[in-house]
Amino acid sequence: MSLHLHPCRILSNGCLGFRKIWRHSMKLRALAAAAAAPSLRDGVLEVNGRGALIGVPDNVVVSPMANGSAFLGAVSDEVKCRHVFNLGILR
Structure with a gap:
């Protein structure tokens, strides 16, 4: 830049x-x-082929966006105005 x-x-x-x-x-x-798009496999969030988060729960989703970036979010069955989610352990 x-x-x-x-x-x-x-x-x-x-x-x-x-x-x-x-x-x-x-x-x-x-x-x-x-750059490789971020992916979520077997409880590991990989960014550029390297593990970034481990122990990622099943309700966490990753949605690839443009230019190798992604949106990391979580889904829930409960309807609330505030949710707190565990996204995994930073590696």
């Missing part, structure tokens, strides 16, 4: 104010696209 500063206005003290704009490099995008 690179940070580009663009002048946006002159402040009352005579200094220039800047806007921060983050730009991702094409190399980082290519690496993210080539």
